[in-house]
Amino acid sequence: MLRTAICCVLIAATSAMAWNPRQAVQAPAVVKDGSHIVYGNNAIWGVFPKEATGYTWCGYFAPLPSNEQGGSWTMSQYAVDYLTQTSATFDWVENRLWAIGNAGGSPISPGLYSYYNGQWHNEAIHNFFLYDGACLTFVPNASYDRQLFAVPGFLYCLQDANQGYLWRYSLATSLPNVTLDGIYPGQGAVIADATPLFEWGSAATPQFRLLVSTDSLFTDTVLDEVVSNPEYQTTTALANGTYHWRTAAWVSSAWSWSGRHDFEIDAGWTRVGSYFPEPGGTGAAMVYGGHQFPHPALFVLAGNGRKDFWEYNLTQNQWTDLGNTRVDVIAGTSIVTDDACGGNKNKVWVAFGGSDHSDNLQYYAYGSGWTEWDQQAGLFPQWLGPGASMAWGPNDLNYLIVGQDQGGNARNDFYSVDPPLYDGGLASAARPGDVRSHVISRFNDIEAEYQLPASACVRATLHDAVGRQVGALDFGEQTAGTHRLGWSRDSQGRKLNAGTYFVLLDMGTERARLKAIVR
Numbered sequence: 001m002l003r004t005a006i007c008c009v010l011i012a013a014t015s016a017m018a019w020n021p022r023q024a025v026q027a028p029a030v031v032k033d034g035s036h037i038v039y040g041n042n043a044i045w046g047v048f049p050k051e052a053t054g055y056t057w058c059g060y061f062a063p064l065p066s067n068e069q070g071g072s073w074t075m076s077q078y079a080v081d082y083l084t085q086t087s088a089t090f091d092w093v094e095n096r097l098w099a100i101g102n103a104g105g106s107p108i109s110p111g112l113y114s115y116y117n118g119q120w121h122n123e124a125i126h127n128f129f130l131y132d133g134a135c136l137t138f139v140p141n142a143s144y145d146r147q148l149f150a151v152p153g154f155l156y157c158l159q160d161a162n163q164g165y166l167w168r169y170s171l172a173t174s175l176p177n178v179t180l181d182g183i184y185p186g187q188g189a190v191i192a193d194a195t196p197l198f199e200w201g202s203a204a205t206p207q208f209r210l211l212v213s214t215d216s217l218f219t220d221t222v223l224d225e226v227v228s229n230p231e232y233q234t235t236t237a238l239a240n241g242t243y244h245w246r247t248a249a250w251v252s253s254a255w256s257w258s259g260r261h262d263f264e265i266d267a268g269w270t271r272v273g274s275y276f277p278e279p280g281g282t283g284a285a286m287v288y289g290g291h292q293f294p295h296p297a298l299f300v301l302a303g304n305g306r307k308d309f310w311e312y313n314l315t316q317n318q319w320t321d322l323g324n325t326r327v328d329v330i331a332g333t334s335i336v337t338d339d340a341c342g343g344n345k346n347k348v349w350v351a352f353g354g355s356d357h358s359d360n361l362q363y364y365a366y367g368s369g370w371t372e373w374d375q376q377a378g379l380f381p382q383w384l385g386p387g388a389s390m391a392w393g394p395n396d397l398n399y400l401i402v403g404q405d406q407g408g409n410a411r412n413d414f415y416s417v418d419p420p421l422y423d424g425g426l427a428s429a430a431r432p433g434d435v436r437s438h439v440i441s442r443f444n445d446i447e448a449e450y451q452l453p454a455s456a457c458v459r460a461t462l463h464d465a466v467g468r469q470v471g472a473l474d475f476g477e478q479t480a481g482t483h484r485l486g487w488s489r490d491s492q493g494r495k496l497n498a499g500t501y502f503v504l505l506d507m508g509t510e511r512a513r514l515k516a517i518v519r
Contacts, residue, residue, distance in 0.1 A: 019381040019400065019415040030410040031401045033331065033386035034083060039340045039393040040090030040097065042461055042469045046073075046401070047088040047099045054104070055079035056086070058097060058115050061414070062468060063394050080113055080120045087136040092340045093144060093152035094174050100125070100136045100157060112155075116174065127269040128159045128167060133284030133303040138340075139296070139314065143190075146178045151192045151266065156298055158276055158286055166273050166298075166312065170266045185245075185263035194237040194267040200247045200258065202230045207250040216244050216260065240265050273317045277310065278302040283353050285335040292339070292346045293366055299337075299348050301329045309364070326362060326370055327352040332388035332403050341392060341506075349419065351390045351400060356383040361398070361419055373419060381415055446496065446516050447486035448503050454480050456507045462487050463502045470501075 034049040034056075043060040050057060057079045063071035083101025090097055096116040102108045110125040140153040155169040170192035180186030182201035198210055210232050212223035222243070225232050230247070242264050248255035281304025289297050295315045299322075302308035307324035332353025338345050348364040359380050361373045381402070387410075388403030397416040404410055446462070458478050462471035470490040475483075489495055498518050505512040 019379075019417045021381070021413065021415055031387045031403050031412055032410040033404065034086040034101070035387040035389060035401060035403065036086060036088035036099070037389045037391045037399060037401055038088050038090045038097070039391045039399075040092050041095040042394050042472075044391055044393045044399050045088070045090055045097050047083075047086060047097070049083050049086055049101070051082055053079075054082045056081065056083045056099075056101070056113075058099075058120075061399070063397075063416075076115065076120075077118065078120055080122060081111075083111075083113075084108075085110075085130040085132060085134045087134050087157075089136045089138040089155065090340060091138050091153055091171060093140050094171075096171075096174065098136065098138065098155055100130060100134060102130050112169065125269065127271070128157075128165065130159055131164070131280070132282045133280045134159055135280075135284055135286035135300070137286050137288045137298065139288050139298075140290070146173065146175060147180045148186055148189045150175075150177075151190060156272075156286070156288075157269075158280060158284065158300065164276055164280055165271050166276060168270050168272045169268065170270070172267065183261060185261070187261050187263075189263040190266055191263065192265070192267045194239075194265055195234040196238075196265075197231060197233045198245065198247075199231045203249045203251075205249040205251060209248040209250075209255055210245065211247075212238075212243055212245040214241060214243060216262075218244065218246070237267075238265055240267060240270070273312065273319070276300070276302075277319050277321070278306070278308045280304065283330040283333045285329070285333050285350075287335045287337050287348065288339055289337045289348060290339045292337075299335060299364070301325065301333060301335055301350070303329045303333070305330055322364070323369070325350070325352075326372070327355070327359075330354050331386040332384040334388065334390040336390055336392045336398065338392045338396070341394070341396070349390070349392065349398065351380070351384060351388065353384050353386070353388060353403075355380045357381060361417070363419075382411075382413060385411075445486065445488045446501060446503065446518065447484060448505070448514055449482060449484045450505055450507075450512065451482045452478060452480050452507065458483070459506045460485050461504045461506075462490070463504065464499065470496075 030050055037044050037046045043062045045060045048057045057076055059073050059075035061071055061073045081103035083103060086099060086101040088099040096114050099113045102110050110130045111122050112125055113122045135158040137156050138153055139156055141151050143149045144152050150173040151170050152173055153171050157167045158164060172192035177184045177197060179199055184199040185191055185196060208227050208230055210223060210225045211218055211221055214220045244260050244262050246258050246260050248257045280302055284301060284303030286298055286300045289299055295313055297314055298312040300310045305328045307328060309322045309325050311320045311322050330353045334351050336349050346366060350362050357379050362370055364370050383406060384402055385404035388401060390398055390400045393399045397418055400415045402411055402413045455477055458475045460473045461469050464470050471487050473485055496518060501516050503514040
């Protein structure tokens with residue numbers, strides 16, 4: 001039965017506005033040195049070490065699907081050790097929050113922590129130590145494929161001490177294994193799991209044999225196992241490198257061998273490039289800049305009261321000095337791009353620690369250098385002390401927590417601002433004729449039709465009446481013309497209930513918000 005839809009189309013436009021106070025961060029998320037906020041999965045995530053309790057908490061702020069002031073913080077039910085030398089980032093491919101930090105005790109233990117599906121996970125870091133100004137950022141894997149390249153991305157960590165090295169951590173997928181013709185790991189696969197589950201096609205036989213070797217002739221065998229089922233879970237971690245494997249079925253009192261399968265393991269921490277050219281220190285910050293820049297790169301502020309600004313070219317694996325910033329980099333400094341939001345603003349935004357209500361956001365445009373956003377409305381609302389952090393988030397807003405005050409007291413103030421997007425002033429509002437969209441809702445079903453005037457990368461999210469994301473679709477680049485999308489179930493597989501929903505279309509430089517009521 002066709003249901004009538006109540007529809008409206010709103011094209012998102014940017015405009016100058018002051019730093020606006022959002023709903024305050026609630027206890028136990030006090031903002032002190034080591035606190036960080038990052039963007040991911042249509043929310044602002046925060047990591048909050050709280051020395052008084054001896055634990056580190058995390059939570060997320062889910063704003064309404066508009067520039068309205070609504071939204072709320074949800075804190076994690078569980079916590080991990082109290083962490084120092086903390087930094088955080090978000091894997092926006094598989095929606096996981098990641099953090100590094102030194103756990104208390106003697107000796108101090110550096111560790112990697114992740115939070116997803118309502119649980120903390122952690123593992124010790126044995127390769128290096130963390131110092132003041134340690135930085136962590138996520139870099140997506142352009143070759144990610146669940147079948148053959150089951151690595152959604154990489155974590156890059158700068159340990160920041162006396163020209164510390166840059167380290168790369170390959171993320172293993174959190175999704176179930178996907179077999180290729182019944183085989184895992186498939187021919188040519190690259191995985192970040194050092195203890196893989198080998199799977200192969202079944203046969204009517206009481207026994208199977210698995211051989212894994214580092215050479216194609218199987219003269220250097222690392223696994224030789226006889227099992228009763230067509231799978232085997234490795235119990236000992238395999239070193240990074242290329243492996244060859246084959247299986248056999250016991251047929252007519254002899255082994256009948258399969259063909260050879262080759263795969264590569266790229267797991268854990270790997271040191272990349274040369275030393276960071278400048279000694280790091282307090283206030284150091286690092287961020288990933290992707291497709292909107294001439295090449296994928298990491299942008300690094302050296303910290304320790306200096307003005308040094310560096311780029312690490314991820315294609316050529318080399319450092320380039322981009323010159324000096326306008327302000328000393330001290331505790332409370334944060335650096336962001338809009339990559340996690342799929343943007344293309346070609347800017348690196350910085351909130352410098354120690355700034356107060358007489359200071360402004362600054363941004364670095366590749367090839368143009370530094371510019372201060374000199375709009376009066378953009379002046380920082382408070383002094384940005386240790387723990388201050390900024391994240392580019394939903395609705396093209398920058399979100400800010402302000403950190404400790406000059407007396408070292410923790411605060412919990414939380415703000416957002418809509419900054420200019422392009423050189424030469426604020427971005428102009430999109431014209432209603434640029435994107436023609438409408439939504440059709442049926443019983444437990446929503447469809448949207450939209451027209452692209454030119455090719456664009458398109459992502460859509462579905463939100464309920466209070467702004468919670470209940471569905472997401474990522475189409476990648478689509479050609480000009482008319483396209484349709486739809487939902488009949490939410491992200492948990494449940495049928496859509498009657499009620500009000502919002503469809504947010506992100507088409508690069510243009511956005512549309514559509515409202516539908518399923519009756």
